[in-house]
Structure formats: C-alpha cells, structure tokens
Amino acid sequence: MRPVLLIDFGSTYTKVTAVDLETEELLGTSQSWTTIQTDIGEGLADAVAKLEEKTGPLQFEARYACSSAAGGLRMITSGLVPELTAEAAKQASLGAGAKIRGVYSFELTEDDIEDIDAEHPDIFLLTGGTDGGNKECILHNADMLATCKTDFPVVIAGNRSVARTCAKKLEGREVHIVENVMPKFGALNIKPAQDKIREIFLKRIVEAKGYTKAQSLIDNIAMPTPSAMMQAMQLLAEGCENPDGSKETGIGDLLAVDVGGATTDIYSVCDGMPRAGMDTIFKGLPEPYIKRTVEGDIGMRYSIHGIEEAVGTGYISQLSGIPEDRCREMIDYLGRNTEVVPTDAESEALDFALASGAIKTAVTRHAGRLEEFYTMNGIAYMQTGKDLREIRQIIVTGGSLIHTKRTGKIASAAFWDPQDPFSLKPKQADIWVDRSYILAAMGLLSGYYPGTALRIMKKELKKDGYQE
Amino acid sequence: MEKKTLVLGVIGADVHAVGVSILNRAFLDAGFDVVNLGVMVSQEEFISAAIETGADAIMVSSLYGQGELDCRGLREKCDEAGLKGILLYVGGNIVIGKHEFSEVEKRFKDMGFDRAFPPGTDPQTTIDCLKEDFHLN
Numbered sequence A: 001m002r003p004v005l006l007i008d009f010g011s012t013y014t015k016v017t018a019v020d021l022e023t024e025e026l027l028g029t030s031q032s033w034t035t036i037q038t039d040i041g042e043g044l045a046d047a048v049a050k051l052e053e054k055t056g057p058l059q060f061e062a063r064y065a066c067s068s069a070a071g072g073l074r075m076i077t078s079g080l081v082p083e084l085t086a087e088a089a090k091q092a093s094l095g096a097g098a099k100i101r102g103v104y105s106f107e108l109t110e111d112d113i114e115d116i117d118a119e120h121p122d123i124f125l126l127t128g129g130t131d132g133g134n135k136e137c138i139l140h141n142a143d144m145l146a147t148c149k150t151d152f153p154v155v156i157a158g159n160r161s162v163a164r165t166c167a168k169k170l171e172g173r174e175v176h177i178v179e180n181v182m183p184k185f186g187a188l189n190i191k192p193a194q195d196k197i198r199e200i201f202l203k204r205i206v207e208a209k210g211y212t213k214a215q216s217l218i219d220n221i222a223m224p225t226p227s228a229m230m231q232a233m234q235l236l237a238e239g240c241e242n243p244d245g246s247k248e249t250g251i252g253d254l255l256a257v258d259v260g261g262a263t264t265d266i267y268s269v270c271d272g273m274p275r276a277g278m279d280t281i282f283k284g285l286p287e288p289y290i291k292r293t294v295e296g297d298i299g300m301r302y303s304i305h306g307i308e309e310a311v312g313t314g315y316i317s318q319l320s321g322i323p324e325d326r327c328r329e330m331i332d333y334l335g336r337n338t339e340v341v342p343t344d345a346e347s348e349a350l351d352f353a354l355a356s357g358a359i360k361t362a363v364t365r366h367a368g369r370l371e372e373f374y375t376m377n378g379i380a381y382m383q384t385g386k387d388l389r390e391i392r393q394i395i396v397t398g399g400s401l402i403h404t405k406r407t408g409k410i411a412s413a414a415f416w417d418p419q420d421p422f423s424l425k426p427k428q429a430d431i432w433v434d435r436s437y438i439l440a441a442m443g444l445l446s447g448y449y450p451g452t453a454l455r456i457m458k459k460e461l462k463k464d465g466y467q468e
Numbered sequence B: 001m002e003k004k005t006l007v008l009g010v011i012g013a014d015v016h017a018v019g020v021s022i023l024n025r026a027f028l029d030a031g032f033d034v035v036n037l038g039v040m041v042s043q044e045e046f047i048s049a050a051i052e053t054g055a056d057a058i059m060v061s062s063l064y065g066q067g068e069l070d071c072r073g074l075r076e077k078c079d080e081a082g083l084k085g086i087l088l089y090v091g092g093n094i095v096i097g098k099h100e101f102s103e104v105e106k107r108f109k110d111m112g113f114d115r116a117f118p119p120g121t122d123p124q125t126t127i128d129c130l131k132e133d134f135h136l137n
C-alpha cells in the first residue's frame, strides 16, 4: 500500500481524503472542524484520527493540502472600463481561486479607499489600460491606493508604459509587476497575474498565523481550494498521458456546479466560442477556456434569500409543492438557522426547489447569451459569453447537493430552457455526482499523479443522480 | 513620437466587413496603431475601446444605409465618457438616395464628426487627413 493524504482546509471543516497510489483506490474520507484560531494542526490531527478509525493506521508517503480557511484568498481588483480591464482583472482573480471582495472600475474615490481599508484584502490587483493605452486611470488609482491605511500586496497588471511609475507611487508596500491582463484590446492575458497571485498566496497567506504550526504535518500547501477544483475539472475533461505514453481519456467538455451554503460556484471547461460557419458574431472579451464564476448571493443557507429573490417565491412553491406563505416562513427559518439539514419530506422538497433555483440562476449567469438582429438580409446573431449548448457532461458537487435525492433532477435546472432560448446552456447532459466529495482532493493529487487522480475520479463519480 | 491609436469599426447592425479590413491594413501600414472592432459595433463598444486603449481617433464605417441614425449622439457620449475632443471620422456609404455629399457631410459635422468621407474614398486620402489633424508629417 502507498497511501497519500489530501487535505482541504475549508472555512468551517478540514476535510481529509486518503488514496492508495498502488491500487488507485479511495481509502476513505473524513472531516473535523477547522482550527485556524489556535493551531490548524489540531483539526487536521482530529480528522486524520477519525479517518484512521475507518481505515486502520496509515503510513502516508505524502501529504498535500489546499486551503480556503481564514476567509480564503480575499481579493479586490480595479480596472478601467467595466467590461474590459475590470472584467479581465476579475477573471484573473476568480481563475486564481480568489474570493472577490470588490471590483472597481474607472477612478477610485476616497470612499472606495475607505471601503478597501475596511475590507483589508489579502491581495489587490491593479489594472487598467492596454499597453500603450490609457495611463491616467491606473496612475490615479495607484496614488489613491498609496493612501490606504491597511497594508496588502499589490499586483500591477495594467498598461506596461506606467507599471514602474505605479510601483513607485506604492513604495513601501509589497508590489509585484506582471504582464498586462489585457495587453492589446480584446486580448485576455490572465495567466501571469494568476501565477503571481498564487505565489503570493503560498508565501504570505500560508505563513499566516495558525498555518505555520501545521507545516511539519504536511509536505506542501499547494493552492487555494477553488484552484484545486479547477485542476480536477480540467483533468477530468481533457484526460492525460500515462507514463507509458498511452492516453487516459477524459470525459470531454463539462460544466461543474458547486452549490454551497453561502455561494454557488460554476466551472466550465470548453471553448464556447461561436462555431465556424454559423452567422454568429462574438462580442466582448474572449472567454477563458476554464471559467469559474462565483455567485455570492446564491447559496442554500446564508444566501437563501438571494435564491428566492432571483427565481421568485412562486418558482420555489411550484417546484416544492409547498404554498408560498409556508415557503417564505421556512426560508426565513433556514436563513437564521444555517446548520439545519432537511429531516422530513417537506424540508426535503424545499431544499430540492432551492437547489434547482440556485443552479438555474448561477448557470444562467455563467452561460453566454445570443442576441438576435434583424438585418435587411435576414437574421444575424451576436454572442456574448460562453456557448455551453454542446456540453454533454455536468458534474454536481458541494455539501448541499451530494446528499440530496433527485440530484439528476436538480442538475437539470442547468439545462437550456425553451422559455429563455437565447441563454446558451447545455441542451442535454449526463449528470455525475461527487458523492464521496473528493474533487478538490483529486485536483491536488493531479499535480503529482494525474493518471491516478483521473482514474479515481472516473471510478468515484456516480451517475446515480437519476434515482429518486 | 508615440504612435497614434485609431479605433475602427462598422457601426450598428451593419455586417459589411471588407471595407474595414482594407482600412485596417492601410492604417497599420501608414504607421498607426489600429484597434479593429470589426462589424456590428455599438456606440458603447467604440467608446469603451477608445477609453481603454487611450485612442486618438474613432473611425466609424457605415455601408448599409442607416449610418446617420446609428451615429446620432456618439459625440455627446464621447464627451460624457471623458473622451473630450477625440477625433471622429465617418465614411463608407453614408449617402442615401440622391442627396449631395456636401449636404450629408454637413449633417455629420453638425453631429460632431470632424470629417465625413464620400463612397469610394481612397484610404490614402483619409491617411493624409489624419496626419494633418494630428499635425504629423
């Protein structure tokens, strides 16, 4: 046996997953509370003890960790035009696994600086202007940031002509200059900023109080949890090469939904551009091949009212078969008692409707749209965002969903809807459920043993979402 | 001397793509930086692109006959967005019916365009105008 331990320090729970590299089996999973206030190693030790109760003692040959504890990687970004550099900066941060606490466009004001100070981000991403383009905005914003009372590293990824000048204005702070997130108009270049963000995350956040003590217990804290999730999804979609040169196939383009208590994350792995030959023109920034969106107002408990607002009480009532008044009452209760899990048919029905509403809303926001144009020689289409209609695989994960019944039905809320035909959602798909909740762990493992991680995922993801 | 940046595109729901690709090439060869937005470009897209790239001029093309309607308010929006005094050119097929070009030109100038060009204008004519307006030689 060659056991490896994979650790996910979450904001509430520390989750551990053990796999055997030799048999490529999942040995077991377990969890305990995250103990960042005292010593994060305590919760970890407890989780491992619980795991070993099930598996027997394990001699781990390696221990890898990802983390979203202590609020995760909290970032604020600024750009110039909302749909251009500000959007590019947001994409870069989301793709680096950050929790975005603010996106600013145009010139920062004194009020904005107060808000930024109050938020005290882990990293600030400063962008604006294409290379050789607008300089005034990023220079102004660097001046404004220099007046912040709180200290945080600033990554400068804007107009290269003034990157140095911006850095000088921020003297005394930790500043990193990387390539522009939008070097040319319409070109998205987010990798350099992401690499730097990850580097700072590892160095600074991981060295923070509470983590250092765990250092001896783990070999490597590799990345923020959402990045691990993105790596798992990319591997699952694309497949990888085995050491003998043969190909371990993936399952193809996919969409993953992760419905949590506070937020709903959506991941898509696909090109999503208009297919050649169609008379569709693409507008806006090119979309990242691996795209992550986070809906901060959509979640099963803390953000339960956001779901209700987005889909309407009528939708929830109709899907759950519970009268609207009663729905409102139950939703208020769950919003206040976030630990409550469904125990009877009524609360199960409500969670079913809520989860459907969460997925419907979050996937609609993630997906691109078509707009129809009547021109004198017929209809033309304009596409913004990613076209997900050809995606045939949907992965369902997240504490709130993997234990639900009728997961397949819930996931079908992600489908293309004839009522809203211009929202480019998958037309049909197989639903895979992450019942053993191992995706982030497999993303971690993929950095070292991709073939093993992929085979375990293919084995453990269950197409059992259709059972009632 | 820093290169001047031109934002170029075909306005409105117009899909005539050939003219702008020729202009794109010609402007590049003449030493300009060109941001070619292609066809079906809204006023907002012209403006956003000009802000982000710090553009010196917006070159609007219109072929399908609705140019005047599509261009209305562009100058005011530029002013609003902080692009005060940015050079605005329009060209393509902006004459509809039997109007005199001078009449059409006046209407576009009244809308705030610095120059308007009749159908079949040689790209070099436009380049010469740009150089004049930018005080290049």
Ligand code: B12
Residues within 6 Å of the ligand: A375, A376, A377, B013, B014, B015, B016, B017, B018, B019, B020, B022, B023, B059, B060, B061, B062, B063, B064, B065, B066, B089, B090, B091, B092, B093, B094, B095, B096, B097, B117, B119, B120, B121, B122, B123, B126
């Ligand atoms: C090819 C073509 C099409 C193709 C376009 C294919 C494509 N994706 O590009 C298709 C079939 C789609 C098409 C459709 C239509 N077309 Co058409 N089309 C033409 C045609 C035959 C050639 C256009 C062309 O490519 N010219 C070659 C390029 C190099 O020249 P250019 O576009 O004029 O550009 C040059 C100059 O004008 C100038 N220029 C252009 N823009 C600018 C901007 C600035 C700032 C400056 C300085 C200079 C400048 O520089 C360019 C390079 O030298 C013209 C007729 C013609 N011979 O011009 C009609 C023509 C433009 N179309 C016309 C019409 C009416 C239409 C339709 C509305 C209906 C129809 N009858 O089919 C639709 C509109 C669709 C839409 N939503 O846009 C009319 C426009 C009439 C008007 N403005 O009053 C024309 C003039 C035909 C006509 N005589 O009736 N069309």
